[in-house]
Amino acid sequence: MTVTERLILFNLAGITPLAFRKLMDKYGALNNIKQEDIEKLSNSKKNLHKELDEELKMLKKYEVRVVTIMDEEYPSSLKYISDPPYVLYVKGTLKPEDGISIGIVGCRNPTNYGKICAEKFTLRLIERGFTVISGLARGVDTVCHSAAVGVKGRNIAVLGSGFGKLYPPENRNLAKEITTSGAVISEFSMLTEPDKFNFPRRNRIISGMTLGTLVIEAGEKSGALITARYALEQNREVFALPGNITSEESKGPNGLIKQGAKLVMSVEDILEELKDVLPEEFLNKKGQAELETVALSDLENKVFSVINNEPAHIDEIINITKIEAGPLATALINLEIKGFIKQFPGKMFVKM
Known part of the structure; x- marks a missing residue:
């Protein structure tokens, strides 16, 4: 049984991160932990080795892998909390x-x-x-x-x-x-x-x-x-x-x-x-939005200046800016494409 499989078995047995830490403090190494300690701490009534076989099949089916606390890929900052998980089921990449x-x-x-x-x-x-x-x-x-x-x-x-x-x-x-x-x-x-x-x-x-x-x-x-x-x-x-x-x-x-x-x-x-x-x-x-500020046209700047974090209807923007509907619509589209504003249903616009 590999180290990873052994730790998956512990997890299936219901051994908590704190209990695992105590076992490691007591025995010093994973291979020294006795089966009787596992059985004593386990909250599972099932055959653990059969459960492990089923778990390994599920990992393959869902294309999930297990990263253990002993692996280099394990998030370093997570190791230093009081009760770090000793196994992480992962789909994707950890960097x-x-x-x-x-x-x-x-x-x-x-x-x-x-x-x-x-x-x-x-x-x-x-x-x-x-x-x-x-x-x-x-x-x-x-x-x-x-x-x-x-x-x-x-x-x-x-x-x-x-x-x-x-x-x-x-x-x-x-x-x-x-x-x-x-x-x-x-x-x-x-x-x-x-x-x-x-x-x-x-x-x-x-x-x-x-x-x-x-x-x-x-x-x-x-x-x-x-x-x-x-x-x-x-x-x-x-x-x-x-x-x-x-x-x-x-x-x-x-x-x-x-x-x-x-x-x-x-x-x-x-x-x-x-x-x-x-x-x-x-x-x-610098954030992308900061870099793009100078790229706004005079019309876009005028429209953007009246939009804030509270949703504003297009009619309200027209009333404030006095810009006709056609040019205003073009300016709003450009501002949304550049990531400065967001449109919500009902022609409502907010600043991003």
């Missing part, structure tokens, strides 16, 4: 540069403001060379991964289930797209259901792999706040997007800011907080 990453998390039902900001921060971070890490959940996570995939940017999705029970099911195609420019990972065996207790465990991996976690929108009891708590425990940075004080979705990040989290309004705020740990090229690199 050393993923150590320069930011986690973005938030609620399942973000407002338009939350969606706009989630996409904006994802794109700007990727432009600066960061890997974006999130949880593939509905809402903010999906917005972030979709934005990253759209520009073929590095992003990693961390699952709260096994690959054979990928959740939410409507994100299966998105997960497949993520693997072309990043990775989908899980610490859970292939057929693990998306049990509610798995998601806090998933969250510690998101925060543990990153330099900091950005909370976009979250209610007071949102799982995103669990990720923020883990980030603090792991000595990582916590960033929060300020929001409307009357909005339920902004109570989480506003509360974090009140407790000392870094208020961020742009990627530059994140760079400023991380300037002591980031390579110089990250601090000097």
